[in-house]
Amino acid sequence: MRNKRKLLIEQLDQKLKPFQKTEMVLIPDKGWIHTIRTALNMTMNQLGNKLKTTRQAVKRLEDNEVKGSITIKSLKEVGEAMDLKFVYGFVPKNGSxxxxxxxxxxxxxxxxxxxxxxxxxxxxxxxxxxxxxxxxxxxxxxxxxxxxxxxxx
Known part of the structure; x- marks a missing residue:
């Protein structure tokens, strides 16, 4: 059992190796949705149309992201609507x-x-x-x- 657990930890470290530098990524003050949307020069109405929702609903999504109360489902939907891949996970704060x-x-x-x-x-x-x-x-x-x-x- 010990060897199996050790192997699982080694495999986990290998899978997450590409994400080790994520600690250097700073989350934008206005959140990722707002930041990416504005960088792409996309309006709230345009994103709302892609999500089949309203401008006000997009504003709520952006606000919820900043507050930390957005759902993973919503983040995936926004990613799809913006032709982006949503990625999430956990990585150790220090190393592996x-x-x-x-x-x-x-x-x-x-x-x-x-x-x-x-x-x-x-x-x-x-x-x-x-x-x-x-x-x-x-x-x-x-x-x-x-x-x-x-x-x-």
Whole structure:
């Protein structure tokens, strides 16, 4: 099961590789629909005609996009009407899914090891920094390998 999950994560990272630079894309203040429509010199009436709706409905779509309350269905319809392909997805904020898992595993391992070490210190049995770092690294590897559900708590 571990190898299958690892393979799935690697495949996911490969599929999303073309989207890694999307973090550099800034969403226009007036939204994509308005920005693209005006760049193409298309009026709200013209887009409304393509969508078989009114100018006011187009204005609502544009406003809803800016507010973040537009539906995926509406975005797809607008894309079709403007001869565009609508694309959506999720990409990790920093690097790949593998990187995300590594970061989460290290944070969880550090939390567990430091909490345990604190209790051991109170009993006079704490470990040194070098051993502490090694233990964190080992536990992080184990957490990542097992892909514990606690990784996402």
């Amino acid at each position: 899914f593998n990187d995300l898992i590594n970061i989460k595993a290290e944070k969880l391992a550090q939390k567990i090891v430091l909490r345990t070490n604190q209790n051991m210190k109170l009993e006079g049995q704490g470990i040194g920094d070098e051993k502490l770092n090694e233990t964190i690294k080992d536990l992080a590897s184990e957490i990542k390998r097992d892909m514990r559900k606690s990784l996402w708590d």
